[in-house]
Amino acid sequence: MKAFVMQEIGRVGFMEKPVPDIGPRDALIRTTTALICTSDSHTVQGGIGPRENLTLGHEAVGVVEAVGDEVRDFRPGDRIVVGAITPDWGDLASQNGYPAQSGGPLGGFKFANSKDGVFAEYFHVGDADANLAKIPHGISDEAAAYCADMLSTGFLGAENGSIPVGGTVAVLAQGPVGLMATAGAKLRGAGLVIGVESVPGRQELARSYGADEIVDFTREDVHERVLELTDGQGVDTAIEALGADVTFRTAVEITKPGGTISNIGYFGSGDFVSIPRVAWGVGMADKTISSGLCPGGRLRMERLLRVLGGGRLDPTRMTTHRFSFGEMERAFEVSDQKLEDMIKVLITF
Numbered sequence: 001m002k003a004f005v006m007q008e009i010g011r012v013g014f015m016e017k018p019v020p021d022i023g024p025r026d027a028l029i030r031t032t033t034a035l036i037c038t039s040d041s042h043t044v045q046g047g048i049g050p051r052e053n054l055t056l057g058h059e060a061v062g063v064v065e066a067v068g069d070e071v072r073d074f075r076p077g078d079r080i081v082v083g084a085i086t087p088d089w090g091d092l093a094s095q096n097g098y099p100a101q102s103g104g105p106l107g108g109f110k111f112a113n114s115k116d117g118v119f120a121e122y123f124h125v126g127d128a129d130a131n132l133a134k135i136p137h138g139i140s141d142e143a144a145a146y147c148a149d150m151l152s153t154g155f156l157g158a159e160n161g162s163i164p165v166g167g168t169v170a171v172l173a174q175g176p177v178g179l180m181a182t183a184g185a186k187l188r189g190a191g192l193v194i195g196v197e198s199v200p201g202r203q204e205l206a207r208s209y210g211a212d213e214i215v216d217f218t219r220e221d222v223h224e225r226v227l228e229l230t231d232g233q234g235v236d237t238a239i240e241a242l243g244a245d246v247t248f249r250t251a252v253e254i255t256k257p258g259g260t261i262s263n264i265g266y267f268g269s270g271d272f273v274s275i276p277r278v279a280w281g282v283g284m285a286d287k288t289i290s291s292g293l294c295p296g297g298r299l300r301m302e303r304l305l306r307v308l309g310g311g312r313l314d315p316t317r318m319t320t321h322r323f324s325f326g327e328m329e330r331a332f333e334v335s336d337q338k339l340e341d342m343i344k345v346l347i348t349f
C-alpha cells in the first residue's frame with residue numbers, strides 16, 4: 001500500500017509499505033478521509049525525536065476492512081472514526097480516568113509516534129471495540145474527521161476549564177483547536193466568550209463559532225482589554241490554545257482568583273514554562289492550571305458525533321484546502337507553511 005511518511009527529521013514523501021497485520025482485538029481500516037494537523041509538522045520538525053519512515057497522520061475516518069476474532073461490535077463495511085489518541089484501556093492510567101496517559105505520559109498518542117499513522121491506504125487500530133466509533137447516517141466523513149482531534153482537544157480545553165454556566169471565558173488563539181475551544185465554551189454555557197486573534201478570517205470564524213468579543217493582540221493590550229470586558233474582574237476560564245510563553249503568561253494574568261487556566265497548547269521548546277509570580281498571587285491566588293491531551297476512545301467519539309448530529313456545530317467551515325491523497329506532498333507543504341490562509345487541509349483517498 002501507499003503511505004506518506006516522515007523519512008527522517010525534516011523530510012517527507014511517499015513509500016510502499018505492507019498492509020498492517022491485525023491481532024484478535026484489532027481492526028484494519030481502509031482510509032477514506034484525513035486531515036493534516038500542525039502536530040504532523042511538529043513531528044517532522046523533530047518534536048518527538050528522530051524517526052525513520054514513520055507514516056504520518058492521526059486524524060482520519062475510514063471503513064472497517066477486517067477485524068480480529070475477539071472484536072464484538074464492529075464488522076467489515078462499518079464507517080468509523082477513530083480518535084487521534086488510541087489508549088490501552090486496561091492500563092492503570094486509563095483506570096484512573098486518564099487514558100491519554102496510558103503507558104506513561106502522553107502514551108496514548110500512538111499514531112505517527114509509537115506506530116504508523118493514518119496517512120496510508122490502510123491503518124491499524126488496537127483495542128477496536130474501545131477505540132472505534134460508528135459514524136451515524138447524515139454525518140459526512142469530513143465532519144466526522146474533525147472529531148479525531150480538533151473537537152476532542154478544543155472541547156477538552158472547555159471541559160478542563162470548569163466553565164460556570166454564564167461564566168466568562170477567554171480563548172487565546174483561534175487556530176482550529178482554539179476555534180473548537182470557543183465552540184466548546186459556548187456549548188458549556190459560557191455567558192461571555194472572548195476570542196484572542198489577529199487574522200481576519202480566523203476572527204470571523206471565531207464569531208461564527210460563538211465568540212462574543214474579539215481581541216486583536218496586534219492592536220490592543222489583551223490583559224487591559226479583557227479586564228475592561230469583564231468589569232475589571234478577569235475571566236473565570238482562560239484557555240491557552242497556542243503553546244507560547246506570552247499567551248500562557250497572559251492566560252494567568254487575565255484569570256480571576258478562583259478561576260482556571262486550561263492549557264491545550266503544545267509547548268515545543270525550552271526547559272520551563274514561566275508562571276507570572278504576582279499575577280499568580282505569589283502562588284496563593286486560587287488559580288488552577290490544568291493540562292491535558294485530547295482524549296480518545298469510543299465513548300468520547302460517540303459524544304462528539306452526537307454534537308455534530310444535532311446540527312449545533314459545523315466544523316467543516318474550517319476546511320480551507322482539499323487535496324487527493326496523491327497530492328499529499330503539496331497538501332503537506334500548504335499545511336506546514338500555513339500558505340494561502342490555511343486553517344485545515346482535507347485529504348480524500
Ligand code: ZN
Pocket residue numbers: 036037038039058059084149150
Ligand atoms: Zn491533530
